[in-house]
Amino acid sequence: MNEKELLDEMLSITKGSCDLYMHGTIESSTGDVHATFQNALNETLDMQNCIYNTMENKGWYKTSQVEQQKIEQTKQKFI
Numbered sequence: 046m047n048e049k050e051l052l053d054e055m056l057s058i059t060k061g062s063c064d065l066y067m068h069g070t071i072e073s074s075t076g077d078v079h080a081t082f083q084n085a086l087n088e089t090l091d092m093q094n095c096i097y098n099t100m101e102n103k104g105w106y107k108t109s110q111v112e113q114q115k116i117e118q119t120k121q122k123f124i
Contacts, residue, residue: 049100049105052099052100052105056096056097056100056106059096060093062089063086063089063090066083066085067086069085
């Protein structure tokens with residue numbers, strides 16, 4: 046497994062962990078449990094961002110620019 050494949054797998058796992066921690070935070074029944082899940086979520090989001098930035102800097106994670114008009118149209122759907 047090369048570095049790109051490893052980082053891609055780490056990014057996928059980290060995204061999945063964020064999803065689980067988010068749901069744990071939302072569904073927690075006490076303040077202590079909520080805080081624990083929220084802290085884990087924040088730490089995992091930081092890890093995800095670091096992995097993403099590394100991949101983007103190496104040219105392994107390409108994003109496309111969205112036209113401003115499409116952004117505005119989407120915003121109007123939720124206002």
